[in-house]
Amino acid sequence: MEATSQKDEGPKAESSERRSFVLALFGLSGAAVGALLAIPLMRYVTYPMRKRDRDTAWSDLGLVQDFASLTAPKAKTVTLERPDAWQTTSSQTAVYVLPPKNGQFTILSPVCPHLGCSVRWVDAEDKFICPCHAGSFTARGERISGPPPRSMDTLESKVEDGVLKVRYQYFRQIVPNKEVMA
Amino acid sequence: MLDQNTPERPARPNVETGLVKWFDQRTGIDSLLHETLDEPIPGGARWAYIFGSGLLFLFVSQIITGVFLALYYVPSADHAHATVSYIVKVVTAGSFIRSIHAYGSSGIIILLLLHIGQTILYGSYKGRRELLWLSGCILLALMLGMAFTGYLLPWDEKSYFASAVGTNLLSEVPFIGLPLQQLVRGGSQMGTLTVSRFYVLHVFVLPGLLIGFIASHVFFFRKAGAAGPIKEDPVHPKLPTVPFYPRQVALDAVFAVLLIGILALIAVGIPMDLGPAASPANTAFVPRPEWYYRPAFQWLKYFSGRWSLIGGILLPALLAVIFAAVPFLDRRLERRPWRRPISVGAFFLFLLTYVSLGVASYRADYKDPGVAAQMHKQDEDTRAFMLKPFVPDSAPGNAAAGLVAADPKVVKGLAIFQANSCGSCHGDGGVGTAAAGPLTGLGQKYTDSQLIAVLHSPDIKMTAGGMTLVDLNQDSMENLVAYLRQLH
Numbered sequence: 001m002e003a004t005s006q007k008d009e010g011p012k013a014e015s016s017e018r019r020s021f022v023l024a025l026f027g028l029s030g031a032a033v034g035a036l037l038a039i040p041l042m043r044y045v046t047y048p049m050r051k052r053d054r055d056t057a058w059s060d061l062g063l064v065q066d067f068a069s070l071t072a073p074k075a076k077t078v079t080l081e082r083p084d085a086w087q088t089t090s091s092q093t094a095v096y097v098l099p100p101k102n103g104q105f106t107i108l109s110p111v112c113p114h115l116g117c118s119v120r121w122v123d124a125e126d127k128f129i130c131p132c133h134a135g136s137f138t139a140r141g142e143r144i145s146g147p148p149p150r151s152m153d154t155l156e157s158k159v160e161d162g163v164l165k166v167r168y169q170y171f172r173q174i175v176p177n178k179e180v181m182a
Numbered sequence: 183m184l185d186q187n188t189p190e191r192p193a194r195p196n197v198e199t200g201l202v203k204w205f206d207q208r209t210g211i212d213s214l215l216h217e218t219l220d221e222p223i224p225g226g227a228r229w230a231y232i233f234g235s236g237l238l239f240l241f242v243s244q245i246i247t248g249v250f251l252a253l254y255y256v257p258s259a260d261h262a263h264a265t266v267s268y269i270v271k272v273v274t275a276g277s278f279i280r281s282i283h284a285y286g287s288s289g290i291i292i293l294l295l296l297h298i299g300q301t302i303l304y305g306s307y308k309g310r311r312e313l314l315w316l317s318g319c320i321l322l323a324l325m326l327g328m329a330f331t332g333y334l335l336p337w338d339e340k341s342y343f344a345s346a347v348g349t350n351l352l353s354e355v356p357f358i359g360l361p362l363q364q365l366v367r368g369g370s371q372m373g374t375l376t377v378s379r380f381y382v383l384h385v386f387v388l389p390g391l392l393i394g395f396i397a398s399h400v401f402f403f404r405k406a407g408a409a410g411p412i413k414e415d416p417v418h419p420k421l422p423t424v425p426f427y428p429r430q431v432a433l434d435a436v437f438a439v440l441l442i443g444i445l446a447l448i449a450v451g452i453p454m455d456l457g458p459a460a461s462p463a464n465t466a467f468v469p470r471p472e473w474y475y476r477p478a479f480q481w482l483k484y485f486s487g488r489w490s491l492i493g494g495i496l497l498p499a500l501l502a503v504i505f506a507a508v509p510f511l512d513r514r515l516e517r518r519p520w521r522r523p524i525s526v527g528a529f530f531l532f533l534l535t536y537v538s539l540g541v542a543s544y545r546a547d548y549k550d551p552g553v554a555a556q557m558h559k560q561d562e563d564t565r566a567f568m569l570k571p572f573v574p575d576s577a578p579g580n581a582a583a584g585l586v587a588a589d590p591k592v593v594k595g596l597a598i599f600q601a602n603s604c605g606s607c608h609g610d611g612g613v614g615t616a617a618a619g620p621l622t623g624l625g626q627k628y629t630d631s632q633l634i635a636v637l638h639s640p641d642i643k644m645t646a647g648g649m650t651l652v653d654l655n656q657d658s659m660e661n662l663v664a665y666l667r668q669l670h
Binding site: 045046048049051075077079082084085086087089090091092093094110114115116117118120122129131132133134135145146147148149170172173174176181 | 259260343346347350351353354360361364365367368369370371373374375461462463464465466467468469479482483485486488490491546550552553556600603605606610
């Protein structure tokens, strides 16, 4: 840059010292103006990454005795009130209630830990199979084969006044350990 | 008007030539046109050179149709689907314009493959054309980005789920995966901010970059000159040159007419469909990307566990880097394809793999009875949705929000509607889903007592569809009916 600018100088060109000073001044003021705009713009764009979602509330699944005699995983829809930027959307999502073991319930999220497709319970094969990339899981949601890096995610559940409740959460995809998405 | 150098005193003043001259003196349009149209092509015009201008033509067509689509489209999760549905079902020629735009994106992908194939086959990236090639690589990436961001905008089930899977893949990028995914989605989940972001990318950011890089691509092309036929020296062409105008322009024009003709025929014959609105609750939905992303989708199946990072991100990234580096790696000036088995062979190997993976993906879906049945059902749902008349959007966002001022009976009825999960089949606000029909407009067709009667004892067709009888006391029943009545 320096070499060419000196070569191209006309007879009345500024001295190279003064020119590099002016260039430095331009550079500095450019950087200042840029930063003044760029920093707020970056913060503006990345805002949704910094805000924390409200904790999801507990949703009712139904009476405990309705699930006591399950022999295979059962899909059950729950309604979620979810804030979505300037609006709240109430949406339904399914969860799998597994047959209880020693009176303990296990609730699985249907979201595949690979890329988030909805895993389906295939009765004929006694397996959960993801319809996207054919990941498969046992009837208890443990990973058997395919791209998923971990087993299906269990959701927090509790029994209150004879009603089975679940706290629906999303977990991070394609990581070997379960991680709640903020 | 008077110019000292060229006094204008035409013997017979002619308004037209006078105007042309006036304009030229102020714009230099003559030399600009000369510069543009008289570009020398060694060896003359050929059909093989039409793909670049074909791409430019389709890009302009996308801009025009896109601007017109934006006239009715609203980029938010609660309106996107309704506005696209409005364009398709109500607006005159809306379906046609949208079809040209949607099929045009597929056309661009096909032309990109042909354009790149021609460049590789002819070795026309050689001889001081590295920047020309690199700007083309960036254009390829930008176009794929356009296809990906545009696909979500209708916010129907297939676009929602395909984009959910696509953006999940982003989180696997090493180190920056999770922030990158959240930045693109506007949060950890797909939502209305995802629509805004994809819209801004699709309509402002990517087109702006595309226009800039197309300009630089054309500039680098003109700087290096047309490479000419495969035996031509790419740096110092020896063949006699023929100007771009009129022969090559004529070939390009024929191709443009052919392209828009094919697009119009497809748009009229098989208008682009729109599925039911995205519903994250539909856990049965089997997501599939557009055909050009199918090979990549299939590719992911072969990598499990820790290999998925290598297969899903690192190998494709490596492939992209090698592709971008082609003019740096293949530096000989030899252009005849049979003398360049490695680069030409690698391209055909890629093409073969791409096609095989795509075929494998469709075959796998066809062979799995569960998936095939669900895909068939999804197609049927789409067909059914297309046949239904347009239903105006009345309850944006939260169903309860619109009811604040409503009759207390209606508010109670909504609570009952939600408590009994009626919406899981009939949709939020009773708009209907794939599982069960809409409840909107029932109030105009039935009396209260008829509605109560059918809720107490659903008919055979309803029970077959999974409707259960609604057992409520008289008060609750009236509230529910009051709520149902005002659905529209």
